[in-house]
Amino acid sequence: MDCVHYFSGRCRSCALMGQPYAAQVSEKERSVRALLPASVTWAPSITGPEHGFRNKAKMVVTGTVAAPVLGIADRAGVGVDLRDCGLYEPDLGNSFDVLARFVTLAGVTPYDVGERRGELKYLLVTVAPGGALMARFVLRSTESLLRIRKHLPALLAWLPQLAVVSVNLQPEHKAVLEGPEEIVLHGESLTMRVNGLDLHLRPQSFFQTNTEIAAALYRQVADWVAEAAPNRMWDLYCGVGGFALHCAAPDREVVGVEVSAEAIASARLSAAALPGALEFVAADATAWAQRQVTAAELVVVNPPRRGTGTELAGWLECSGVETVVYSSCNATTLARDLEQMPSLVPMRARLLDMFPQTPHYEVVTLLRRR
Template identity: 40%
Template sequence: MIYCDHYQSQQCQSCQWIETDYPLQLQQKETHLKQQLAKLDLSQLAWFEPFRSPLTAFRNKAKMVVSGAVERPILGIVNEQNQAVDLTDCELYPRHFAEVFLVLKDFIGRAGLVPYNVAKQKGELKFILLTESRYNHELMLRFVLRSENKIPLIQRELAKLQAKLPQLTVITVNIQPQHAAILEGEKEIFLTKQQVLEEQFNQIPLFIRPQGFFQTNPTVAESLYATAQQWIKDLPIDSLWDLFCGVGGFGLHCAKALSEKNPDVKLTGIEISPSAIQAAKKSAEKCGLKNVNFQSLDAANFALKDQQAKPDLVIVNPPRRGIGKVLAQFLNQMCPPFMLYSSCNAVSMGKDLAELSHYQLRKIQLFDMFPHTSHYEVLGLLIRQN
């Protein structure tokens, strides 16, 4: 259990379990997970102990609402009482983020970036999004603005900002013109030549890009991918599909492990985001994996329409809604020998596993990606029933 002034003063209630002892947090999450699996045949299930997260400084990304005045900007949240709360000292962020935020506050004033006022619908700067690579400690900074009007002011002060923070290697402006509680818009304008951060988990290079999903708890994410590797590396797998692959974390880890015994292992990764696929291809090249095909397609549509030889392993890492009944029934019919299912929503996962009637859950582990909240990640290994 950690102490937080913001929680005690009821200014920020994001970490709703922060006053609950950590072992009890894990126990409650495991209980919830078991409830979602209650209707399944668990007679051959190996249940692994939850993977624990650090309790502080575990996030690699900060999403800061910008409020206050241009001379004294406030970076944090606007709570339910419509109070602007400064969270630059939040215990979830690495300690050195506080120093970065201090420089950014000064930059906001120098560049004349007036914080956006929701009630008055005036101002320009809505959010500051800061992401760090644990691998090389480079930073990505994104300014979310209402329009492009202030970009020349940012560019005017940019060299001074980078002199103070040389670790800022990716800087962008995102345009979000709507008067709504939307984090970002579609248009991303790069102010630096470098456009991605390189991260590494288990010696596998992965790339963090603007507007792309990437796990915010590197310690737990690295263990999640390593566990997937361990579970499948000795199985008879010559080809695998990674559906909803994102930047390729699961597929690349599994293909790399399998390639040690079979250099010809074939990986097909499917993700709807073109920029994610571009990042995944870059990772595969750096890994030295040759027999890899990443495509920008809808994962469910690809699986349902593709007529190539079925894979030995299918990895699914869907959004919170799960894979759904149609895709689950298709996987039942195609019936690959092995499946890895990674989920951020055990409720939808439980429904999907019930639909996957031709499979038996053999291994499962909870990964506490989000301590002090009710959320968690799960990894399960399914084996086709005879």
């Protein structure tokens, strides 16, 4: 893949840009395998398109009301417009010019980091299979909220595929993408149809960046769970419930645990149409697991980059859980967590290239108690 922004030096986010895609995947495989025991059986890596795959955009907004810039800010705080970035799914990329036009129409001043003034910090946009969109305006305050409401009908006329529009308030001057308060202006949830299942994504809910590879990840985990055939299963750090929903069965009790209340609301909405005993709990995964009297036979964990941490890894080691499926976006923290649970032996693993053009990836590992 060639990118004018990368080769001109304007954007260096894609650290592997210019390398042949096969070489990128090969290097990821080499680095991940080096961190896991040599006895692990590896399935072939799962790859997808090397461009046009991103289903979400986190656009820094700079420039002026008349000429907003959507993309990133360089070290000097100068905006770099990335509306034509080749990583975005086409339906996502096609929305940016319309959203920029709306910023001008509604008179929402881009936030100036150096001057600490202005309103619009980020535009967060997600596209679902089929082209439906969610757009979130991250604002410093409610100063422009009435104008956004006033002109929202125009935006919906320009972009009728918008299923959800919301405002997120982030008043603090620090490098935090969004704040806790969300004001939904239109719709409720974005429907992500994956492997024949409708996953409902509300604002502030996490979903994987690459829909095609996420679908493959869910299928792989569902296959391993079907082989183990547990009567009880937990999905810790469940997000919108992707793993739990894919593993639901009439004779299986499945509990998903996630700290985000919005994600749990999304998961519950999706679960209503599925068979089996599906329960979703808004709680800290570690604290919730420690409170349970007995453990499930199988536990899926999908922690953030920092990993499960010592407490949860230690609990899994002593819990009596027979099978753990660990989905990780950072094999370094995965390897560290595995050291904390030596009775759970990595048996199988698979790399999924969720993030082409970057060193990042997803790796899923099947652990069984020795």
